[in-house]
Amino acid sequence: xxxxxxxxxxxxxxxxxxxxxxxxxxxxxxxxxxxxxxxxxxxxxxxxxxxxxxxxxxxxxxxxxxxxxxxxxxxxxxxxxxxxxxxxxxxxxxxxxxxxxxxxxxxxxxxxxxxxxxxxxxxxxxxxxxxxxxxxxxxxxxxxxxxxxxxxxxxxxxxxxxxxxxxxxxxxxxxxxxxxxxxxxxxxxxxxxxxxxxxxxxxxxxxxxxxxxxxxxxxxxxxxxxxxxxxxxxxxxxxxxxxxxxxxxxxxxxxxxxxxxxxxxxxxxxxxxxxxxxxxxxxxxxxxxxxxxxxxxxxxxxxxxxxxxxxxxxxxxxxxxxxxxxxxxxxxxxxxxxxxxxxxxxxxxxxxxxxxxxxxxxxxxxxxxxxxxxxxxxxxxxxxxxxxxxxxxxxxxxxxxxxxxxxxxxxxxxxxxxxxxxxxxxxxxxxxxxxxxxxxxxxxxxxxxxxxxxxxxxxxxxxxxxxxxxxxxxxxx
Numbered sequence: 001x002x003x004x005x006x007x008x009x010x011x012x013x014x015x016x017x018x019x020x021x022x023x024x025x026x027x028x029x030x031x032x033x034x035x036x037x038x039x040x041x042x043x044x045x046x047x048x049x050x051x052x053x054x055x056x057x058x059x060x061x062x063x064x065x066x067x068x069x070x071x072x073x074x075x076x077x078x079x080x081x082x083x084x085x086x087x088x089x090x091x092x093x094x095x096x097x098x099x100x101x102x103x104x105x106x107x108x109x110x111x112x113x114x115x116x117x118x119x120x121x122x123x124x125x126x127x128x129x130x131x132x133x134x135x136x137x138x139x140x141x142x143x144x145x146x147x148x149x150x151x152x153x154x155x156x157x158x159x160x161x162x163x164x165x166x167x168x169x170x171x172x173x174x175x176x177x178x179x180x181x182x183x184x185x186x187x188x189x190x191x192x193x194x195x196x197x198x199x200x201x202x203x204x205x206x207x208x209x210x211x212x213x214x215x216x217x218x219x220x221x222x223x224x225x226x227x228x229x230x231x232x233x234x235x236x237x238x239x240x241x242x243x244x245x246x247x248x249x250x251x252x253x254x255x256x257x258x259x260x261x262x263x264x265x266x267x268x269x270x271x272x273x274x275x276x277x278x279x280x281x282x283x284x285x286x287x288x289x290x291x292x293x294x295x296x297x298x299x300x301x302x303x304x305x306x307x308x309x310x311x312x313x314x315x316x317x318x319x320x321x322x323x324x325x326x327x328x329x330x331x332x333x334x335x336x337x338x339x340x341x342x343x344x345x346x347x348x349x350x351x352x353x354x355x356x357x358x359x360x361x362x363x364x365x366x367x368x369x370x371x372x373x374x375x376x377x378x379x380x381x382x383x384x385x386x387x388x389x390x391x392x393x394x395x396x397x398x399x400x401x402x403x404x405x406x407x408x409x410x411x412x413x414x415x416x417x418x419x420x421x422x423x424x425x426x427x428x429x430x431x432x433x434x435x436x437x438x439x440x441x442x443x444x445x446x447x448x449x450x451x452x453x454x455x456x457x458x459x460x461x462x463x464x465x466x467x468x469x470x471x472x473x474x475x476x477x
Contacts, residue, residue: 050416051376051396060400061343061378064315066290068261069236071173071213073143079114081105083122090122095157099126103138110141119179121149126166127157133193135164135203142171148179148219155182160189162200164225165207172212176219181205183224185248185272201249201273204230212236222246225272227253231260233286240264248272251301252279254311256286266297267305268324276303276330281311281340289313298333300324304355307335308342312373316344321361329355331363333387338366338394341373345380351387359407361387368393368413376416388424388437391417397446410440417446419460424453436472443467 054062083090086105089098102124109117117140128136137156140146148154156166166181183203190198203225208214211234221228221244228244231237233256242265244251251267254260267278278298281288288311298305299322306321308314314336321333332355336342349361357363361384364377376396379389388407391397395415399422402409406427411417419439426434438453439460445467448460462468 050374051398052374054375059345059380060398061345061380064292066259066313067292068238068259069213070238071145071175071215073115073145073173073175075113075115075143077112077114078116078118079109079112080118081109081120083120088124090120090124092123092125092153092155095125095127098124099128099136099138102126106138106140106146110144115143116145116147118147118149119152119154121151123153123155125155125157127159127164129159129161133162135159135161137164137166137168139168139170140174140176143173144171145175145177147175147177150178153180153182156184156203158184158187158189160191161203162193163202163204165204165230166224167205168207168209169211169214172214174211174213175215175217176206177215177217178219180220180222182220182222183247185223185225185246188225199273200225202226202230203248204228205244205247206230208232208234208237210234214238215240217241219243220245221251224248227251229253231255231257233257235259237261238263242266244278245269246271248276250275250277250280254279254281254288254291255283257281257283257288257291259290261292262294262296263292264295267301268298269300271302274303274330275307277301277307277335278305280307280309281314282307282309284310286310291315292317294318296320298322300327302327302330304329304331304335305333307331308340309337310340312341314340314342316342316347318346319348321347321349323350323352325352328353331355332357332360334362336362336364336377338364338368339372341375341377343378344382345378346382348383348385349387350385354387357390359387360390361404361407362389364391364394366391366393371395376418406437408437408440411444411446412442414444415446416464417444417462419446419448419451419462421450422452424451424458426454433472438472439470440472441468441470443469 086101088101126137130136205221206229209232214237216239218241224247227250229252231254235258237260239262245268270276291314294317296319333349351359376398379399382402386406388404390410392412397417400420402422404424427437446462448462
């Protein structure tokens with residue numbers, strides 16, 4: 001999976017007092033004309049500034065019309081795995097015996113019609129040499145609730161493979177809950193492939209491939225060489241109340257997912273190999289659609305917290321994202337790409353020192369051209385501490401009631417931007433550059449009303465007919 005560091009370096013005169021204006025990344029693009037601008041927060045507003053008409057809720061956000069379907073597990077037979085009967089070590093030893101015998105017990109329970117299988121307390125070391133690049137773990141079947149007893153830990157044995165799954169899900173209607181899955185990143189052997197590469201970034205805690213109706217709840221997924229969980233071409237998946245941390249690549253990677261809900265989880269300390277995000281939606285050529293990311297806590301993730309490279313109808317709501325002390329982002333807390341569709345609302349984002357993109361709490365990357373849809377990006381009611389936002393070479397953004405504290409709000413080569421009732425404040429650290437931390441535009445069209453720069457109402461003359469440019473100057477506008 002490619003790095004999302006885009007090298008979008010702002011030449012923004014932060015430390016160079018001889019520079020008088022901003023250089024925005026990318027070449028100019030042709031600007032299409034707009035219709036009449038609207039000022040209220042209704043579906044009519046969407047119609048007049050060019051994006052598709054949407055059914056909006058009382059806060060002016062598109063009504064969410066999807067939810068992930070939870071597993072429906074038939075039968076009520078419960079089986080507690082009998083360690084002595086199956087000769088299963090639970091002392092973190094003898095990975096070959098543990099793997100073979102634990103899998104035999106799970107298979108037998110499935111064949112006998114047990115729909116609830118309980119793993120007793122203990123530490124289970126698993127691993128199987130499958131081929132040159134893949135190391136196997138344990139498999140759970142469909143129509144199963146797989147429960148970890150308190151203190152049960154499933155750990156992958158030290159290996160030198162590019163790929164592994166500690167726990168693989170095979171089938172539909174599966175619940176996995178209440179346990180710990182641990183990788184071996186600290187002891188992994190990073191053997192080079194024939195091409196010399198040693199990323200080994202596909203070691204996963206829980207693997208979903210082609211599954212439907214899955215719930216992952218109250219799990220700890222940590223110390224993997226790749227992701228806490230990889231979701232590949234699966235539908236109706238819910239992650240709730242999990243703690244996912246210290247993985248080399250990602251917390252959760254969505255590579256083809258429809259109706260996915262990720263709620264009330266903690267993602268932290270992703271680091272080691274790019275992209276290093278809490279959640280990465282990145283399935284080129286696959287369908288990533290109807291995704292809810294809500295009420296999660298992100299901190300100390302080296303790449304960033306949420307990146308959406310391919311997802312449509314993605315709701316990013318009510319999350320807390322903190323860069324964290326002694327941590328530095330590569331890309332930034334929230335990153336999206338031009339062809340995606342996002343609703344970003346009521347999040348609290350805090351940056352300390354920024355990233356390759358400066359201190360941008362939200363950045364939309366773009367190569368320009370057709371974005372493949374005509375829906376607006378909604379950015380509402382977010383609080384961004386010591387950071388701002390920037391979108392470029394695109395169109396259709398509805399940005400309302402946000403607080404960008406100590407940085408700037410910027411648009412470049414952008415059609416149909418609606419800015420209503422936002423607040424930008426000056427930087428406390430760079431008072432001589434106060435006008436650089438403001439509202440910034442290059443070839444932008446749209447409508448603005450009720451926006452403040454500090455305590456002052458800022459009249460931003462955005463127009464639906466003439467492109468507007470207002471860049472960074474040192475001594476006033």
